[in-house]
Amino acid sequence: MSNFAYERLHSNLHNLKLDTIDNIVDNYLEIAAKDGKSILEVLDYLIDQERRTKENTARERKMRLAMFPVHKRLEDFDLDFQPSVDRAVISDLASLRFVHTAANVVFLGPPGVGKSHLAIAMGIEAVNAGFKVYFVNAGALVEGLKNANMKGILEKKLKALGKYDVLIVDEMGYLPLDREGAHCFFQLISRRYEKSSMIFTSNKSYGEWGDIFHDHVVAAAILDRILHHCTTVNIKGESYRLKERKKFGLTTMEK
Ligand SMILES: Nc1ncnc2c1ncn2[C@@H]1O[C@H](COP(=O)(O)OP(=O)(O)OP(=O)(O)O)[C@@H](O)[C@H]1O
Numbered sequence: 001m002s003n004f005a006y007e008r009l010h011s012n013l014h015n016l017k018l019d020t021i022d023n024i025v026d027n028y029l030e031i032a033a034k035d036g037k038s039i040l041e042v043l044d045y046l047i048d049q050e051r052r053t054k055e056n057t058a059r060e061r062k063m064r065l066a067m068f069p070v071h072k073r074l075e076d077f078d079l080d081f082q083p084s085v086d087r088a089v090i091s092d093l094a095s096l097r098f099v100h101t102a103a104n105v106v107f108l109g110p111p112g113v114g115k116s117h118l119a120i121a122m123g124i125e126a127v128n129a130g131f132k133v134y135f136v137n138a139g140a141l142v143e144g145l146k147n148a149n150m151k152g153i154l155e156k157k158l159k160a161l162g163k164y165d166v167l168i169v170d171e172m173g174y175l176p177l178d179r180e181g182a183h184c185f186f187q188l189i190s191r192r193y194e195k196s197s198m199i200f201t202s203n204k205s206y207g208e209w210g211d212i213f214h215d216h217v218v219a220a221a222i223l224d225r226i227l228h229h230c231t232t233v234n235i236k237g238e239s240y241r242l243k244e245r246k247k248f249g250l251t252t253m254e255k
């Protein structure tokens with residue numbers, strides 16, 4: 001390759017931010033010449049490597065932006081331990097059909113049964129598929145909305161949350177909301193309704209959600225929108241934390 005072509009190639013690759021090709025092209029051209037690769041094969045290989053790195057970088061970025069508190073994968077969830085969880089429902093959720101149809105998912109159940117685990121696991125599946133996901137605790141979310149409302153920037157905040165394909169709201173109902181909190185939450189739900197998905201976890205049954213929002217009329221309006229297109233996974237089982245404590249107790253007794 002002439003010096004001019006060589007320098008212009010690297011300069012163009014750099015300017016076009018094709019950094020992977022920029023890094024591997026020299027070595028690869030040597031190998032390709034030895035192996036007698038065609039120009040088509042060389043182009044295909046280089047461009048495919050660039051695409052892979054770009055996709056990985058974007059995925060890692062989305063994973064960071066999702067703010068998962070811990071990394072919980074679907075394959076680490078022991079379905080045998082929780083027979084009330086229907087495998088067919090979980091595999092349907094894992095297909096992410098609910099994200100494509102802007103439907104919601106609610107994981108209900110007592111403490112420790114894996115609600116947050118499954119919510120995070122679905123979020124990770126969605127990030128891996130290229131979707132934008134954001135995980136937030138319900139209390140923190142509502143505080144953020146109320147703060148924005150107070151500063152007159154609720155609209156901006158709702159718009160910012162609107163860029164996520166999946167919004168995961170963990171621990172609904174652990175703390176009751178006041179009137180303003182419920183109002184802001186309603187704004188969020190009605191904004192996302194039939195446009196983008198939400199995943200909730202809660203230890204309160206739907207019947208008890210009225211108490212979360214203080215106002216039963218707002219609670220009904222919120223639930224009506226959430227449940228219109230929704231899969232509810234009602235987990236009725238023993239706490240996995242308890243199981244692990246029992247296991248630990250047994251092993252220490254055996255010593
Ligand atoms: N079936 C399961 N298989 C493997 N790990 C599980 C299972 N269920 C729960 N766990 C693990 O047990 C711990 C508690 O689960 P998780 O935090 O999801 O419970 P939770 O239902 O959200 O409880 P809480 O209502 O207290 O928030 C986590 O470390 C989680 O990964």
Ligand SMILES: [Mg+2]
Binds near residue numbers: 115116201
């Ligand atoms: Mg939880």
